[in-house]
Structures are given as structure tokens and as C-alpha cells.
Amino acid sequence: MKIATKMIHAGATPDPSTGAIMTPIYQTSTYVQEAPGKNKGFEYARSQNPTRKALEEAFAIIENGKFGLAFSSGVAATDAVIKLLEPGDEVICANDMYGGTYRLFTKVFEKFGIRFLYVDTTNAANVAAAVTNKTKLVWLETPTNPLMNITDIEAVAAITKPKNILLAVDNTFASPYLQNPLDLGADIVMHSVTKYLGGHSDVIQGALMMNSAELREKLYFIQKSCGAVPGPMDCFLVLRGIKTLHVRMKQHCENGKIIANWLRNHPKVAKVYWPGFEDSPGYAVAKKQMRDFGGMLSFTLKDDSMENATRVLSSTHLFSLAESLGGVESLINHPASMTHASIPREERLKNGLTDSLIRLSIGIEDAEDLIADLEKAIG
Ligand SMILES: *Cc1c(COP(=O)(O)O)cnc(C)c1O
Secondary structure: OOHHHHHHHOOOOOOOOOOOOOOOOOOOOEOOOOEOOEOOOOOEOOOOOHHHHHHHHHHHHHOOOOEEEEEOOHHHHHHHHHOOOOOOOEEEEEOOOOHHHHHHHHHHHHHHOOEEEEEOOOOHHHHHHHOOOOEEEEEEEOOOOOOOOOOOHHHHHHHHHHHOOEEEEEOOOOHHHHOOHHHHOOOEEEEEOOOOOOOOOOOOOEEEEEOOHHHHHHHHHHHHHHOOOOOHHHHHHHHHHHOOHHHHHHHHHHHHHHHHHHHHOOOOEEEEEOOOOOOOOOHHHHHHHOOOOOOEEEEEEOOOOHHHHHHHHOOOOOOEEOOOOOOOOOEEEOOOOOOOOOOOHHHHHHOOOOOOOEEEEOOOOOHHHHHHHHHHHHO
């Protein structure tokens, strides 16, 4: 089935009791049983909910997987994956991951004896060099936030597969429309559903997708035992969001391309980070593993000062100054003072996160209006 059809029909079966074409919001905590142990497959809503079940089926389909699991947030989904591990196990991960993932690993899980090794995964040889007999998981994110670094998922899978090391990919930035890590050899895909899957900046949710039934059982056990499940209303909103993912993503990509090229030719802009430029370091791999280049990009200003960045960030009207991404409306963000403020300045600068670095989540408004807004702000 082609992508557009999949997005619209994934998980959608008419409600068995009424024929309602949209899966109802089953706002219930429990289910009445006919006799002890005799039920319709639903016992208690932390373990099973029909709205969530429809969504989890949709999750599996849109990532070309066999199984999907929904969580109350993206970090709750990541948390569940790390709970597969035991003290002494090692995880290899990217050195420029989403800040919340880094915080979860270092501040929550390190004290339970799990070791995290941070490497530059854009070169798969660095991953191979970090593998020990204690490595149980490789955690990738591609493209990354905010510098849009690209990691070759197939190349890393070629390292992890023969050694039975799990490979998990945070696919939030690409969305299933642009990239399907399970097809490239990953064992687990993670999404912050909050972003492109929800797509309307109105829900916090996470997802895991996988092919292995054994892995699904282990992760389902963690989902119901730890209890970070989304409510049925949120599941309904995401089921609705997924139906337009392909049309939204098409427009995000088209606007992204127009704005990346416009920024690149702007006299006050120093550098634009977007994987779709042919001379971008990640271009060849992005072209191979992604269907298009997405609607996320970052840029720096020639006057690389906090003041100048602050001036631009406070002058846009269509681009709203906010964290998060992936909604229909455009957002502008300042990593140095917002999403990455917890990283010491020297560390930031070493990784290219300069004071004037500005990140854009390009929405699906008219590109001409977005450019006019940026033109006025950059001046
Ligand atoms: C937002 C985000 C997360 C965390 O997801 P939440 O839904 O906010 O918990 C993880 N990874 C990436 C790349 C993100 O952008």
C-alpha cells in the first residue's frame, strides 16, 4: 500500500458496536466482566484501551512494523526501552541527542548502573570502536537537533546485528513519512508523537514500533507495569493527526527547501544547517535513507552575538518563539538560551552551537509569507 493510503487507513476499523467510522474515545478506566476471568479482551485501562489499541495498530503500520506501543510522552517511550537493560549494561549513543534524552540517561539511569557512551555516530566506525561485550543497545537520532547531523542507519545496523545488540532510532525529526528505520535494520523506532505525528501542537505522547514479538512482549510488560500510558482523548487526537501526516509533511518539506535556499543567499546569514544542500556533510546518506529533507533547519548570523540573535528572535510575527516542533504553525527557537541552555557555553561552542544559532520548525503556511516575516526580522 502507498504512503497516503496507509496514513489514512492505518488502524481504522469501524467501531464494532455502532459502526462509527472514527474510533470512539473510550473514556473508561475499567470493563465489566461477564464472569470472573471472562471478558472481551479488556480488563483495566492501564493494560488495554480500545482507542489506544487502534492507535497502536496505526503506529505499527506507518513505520512498516508489526507492533506499536503508545506512551504518555516521548521520554516515557525512551524510558521503557532503557528499562529492558540491567546494571552493568552499556549503551552507545549519539553525542548530540535531544537534551531530554541526554538528561534521562545521565541523571536518571546512570545511577542504576547503566553506562552510556557518547560518540559521533555520523561516522559508523566510531560506533564499532565503542562496542564492548557489555554493549546491549545503540541509541541513534537522525537527523539531530539542532545541527541536523545525519547517521547512516544501515551502516550502524551492520555493526549491531551480528552481535545481537539492539538498535533503537529516535525518528522524531524525520517522521515515518520521510524515513522508516525498521526497513533499514533498526529493532526499535521511537517517536515523540508530540511533534509531527500529532502535528497540531495539542498533545504530548510517545511511541515505540518494532517487528519482534518477543521485544513487543517485553516492552508491553514495561508499559503496563510502569504505567506511562496516554489517555484515550490523546490517542484520538493522534489517530486524527496521522491521517494528514503525508500532506502536512509534503508541505513542510517544500517550505523547508524554499526557506533553506533563501536563508543561504541572505547577506546577514552565516551558515544554514539543512541536510538537503548537496554540499551538506549528511547529504549523501540523507538522500539514501530519507524520502525528502524535512521542515527543520538551523542557521547562524554573521553578527554572532546573543543581542543580535535576541533581536531577530523577538521580531518575527508568524514564527512564534517556542520550544517543540512539528506543528502546522512555524516556530522559532534559540538553542543557546532555550532548549540547550543547560549545556555549558564552552561545550556548546565546541559542538557548533554558537550564540546566534537559530532553529526553525517550518510550518505549512504560505512560504512567501514566512519569508517576508524572516526578512523583516533579520533586517
Ligand atoms: C521532543 C523530543 C523528544 C521527547 O519527546 P516528548 O514527547 O517531549 O517527551 C525526544 N526526541 C526528540 C528528537 C524530540 O524532539
